Amino acid sequence: xxxxxxxxxxxxxxxxxxxxxxxxxxxxxxxxxxxxxxxxxxxxxxxxxxxxxxxxxxxxxxxxxxxxxxxxxxxxxxxxxxxxxxxxxxxxxxxxxxxxxxxxxxxxxxxxxxxxxxxxxxxxxxxxxxxxxxxxxxxxxxxxxxxxxxxx
Amino acid sequence: xxxxxxxxxxxxxxxxxxxxxxxxxxxxxxxxxxxxxxxxxxxxxxxxxxxxxxxxxxxxxxxxxxxxxxxxxxxxxxxxxxxxxxxxxxxxxxxxxxxxxxxxxxxxxxxxxxxxxxxxxxxxxxxxxxxxxxxxxxxxxxxxxxxxxxxx
DNA sequence: GCCAAAAGTTAGACAAGGCTAACAATCTGC
DNA sequence: GCAGATTGTTAGCCTTGTCTAACTTTTGGC
Numbered sequence: 001x002x003x004x005x006x007x008x009x010x011x012x013x014x015x016x017x018x019x020x021x022x023x024x025x026x027x028x029x030x031x032x033x034x035x036x037x038x039x040x041x042x043x044x045x046x047x048x049x050x051x052x053x054x055x056x057x058x059x060x061x062x063x064x065x066x067x068x069x070x071x072x073x074x075x076x077x078x079x080x081x082x083x084x085x086x087x088x089x090x091x092x093x094x095x096x097x098x099x100x101x102x103x104x105x106x107x108x109x110x111x112x113x114x115x116x117x118x119x120x121x122x123x124x125x126x127x128x129x130x131x132x133x134x135x136x137x138x139x140x141x142x143x144x145x146x147x148x149x150x151x152x
Numbered sequence: 153x154x155x156x157x158x159x160x161x162x163x164x165x166x167x168x169x170x171x172x173x174x175x176x177x178x179x180x181x182x183x184x185x186x187x188x189x190x191x192x193x194x195x196x197x198x199x200x201x202x203x204x205x206x207x208x209x210x211x212x213x214x215x216x217x218x219x220x221x222x223x224x225x226x227x228x229x230x231x232x233x234x235x236x237x238x239x240x241x242x243x244x245x246x247x248x249x250x251x252x253x254x255x256x257x258x259x260x261x262x263x264x265x266x267x268x269x270x271x272x273x274x275x276x277x278x279x280x281x282x283x284x285x286x287x288x289x290x291x292x293x294x295x296x297x298x299x300x301x302x303x304x
Numbered sequence: 305g306c307c308a309a310a311a312g313t314t315a316g317a318c319a320a321g322g323c324t325a326a327c328a329a330t331c332t333g334c
Numbered sequence: 335g336c337a338g339a340t341t342g343t344t345a346g347c348c349t350t351g352t353c354t355a356a357c358t359t360t361t362g363g364c
Binding site: 020021022023024025026027028029032033036040062063064065116119120121122124125126127128129131132133135136137138140141144145148 | 172174175176177180214272273276278279280283285288289290293300
Binding site: 182208209210220221223224240241242 | 340341342343344345351352
């Protein structure tokens with residue numbers, strides 16, 4: 001039941017010891033951080049499939065800037081969590097759930113990126129910052145970003 | 153030198169195998185992630201010292217929403233990295249370097265927060281999102297945020 | 305169709321950041 | 335000033351995310 005809640009970035013954290021809003025905020029941020037890497041991978045895999053026709057571990061390693069064994073281990077986790085399927089020595093496929101997550105990530109990424117550029121940031125820095133920011137933007141903030149990016 | 157370059161587990165971060173801007177971006181984001189927790193702690197410690205007169209582990213644990221042993225281990229790392237000093241069973245102090253980092257974090261936090269509120273976000277969500285976003289904002293973006301927040 | 309290069313996997317190490325359980329020190333209220 | 339509560343520490347375990355070294359499988363050039 002792990003990754004369904006990836007989607008609701010601003011979901012109420014059930015854990016948080018009652019009372020301290022700050023603790024809840026930090027716990028929420030930590031929860032988001034735990035999912036960032038999975039989101040990055042899924043987004044990249046979707047992109048590779050779209051651009052190259054398939055997602056091969058070697059390309060994932062290159063794009064992510066990590067080594068092949070790191071990719072292998074991470075892919076195992078993603079498979080375990082139901083986001084991808086894979087067979088030995090074969091390229092990687094997204095599950096239905098993985099595709100949904102990828103789509104949502106791409107959507108968020110696009111909005112954050114367009115927002116930053118609209119703000120006046122150069123495209124390169126915008127791309128870099130969007131990569132970091134996109135995982136920490138609530139639905140509400142995303143809506144404001146979209147409105148700003150689309151304003152005439 | 154706000155930078156701290158914490159945990160040089162790999163001594164020299166090999167700054168991205170040449171060529172792939174994407175890989176560099178991801179490596180940058182991962183590098184930022186490594187410092188987030190330290191920054192959160194240092195910022196919180198500064199705040200506790202300011203508000204309560206001292207930073208006690210029990211309060212850090214409460215505010216961060218983690219257990220006491222987790223705090224202890226993290227504080228040991230912060231001490232090892234020169235951001236704080238501590239004595240057994242005593243409260244925590246920031247080093248010069250820790251104070252500098254805290255100041256910079258607070259500055260960034262303030263700007264991001266004011267920016268989000270200026271954008272139209274409710275203060276509570278703004279506080280929550282700022283917590284996540286502040287670690288991923290480049291100098292350039294921060295400047296644009298500040299300008300937007302201050303515009304008349 | 306063979307064989308070397310490229311790609312992928314496995315094994316094993318290590319640090320960070322979490323946890324619980326158990327113990328030690330400090331503080332407080334009589 | 336002492337007992338019990340609170341606070342802090344230590345030990346040990348787990349997962350994630352990273353690496354290197356060594357091995358296996360697939361692929362492509364000739």
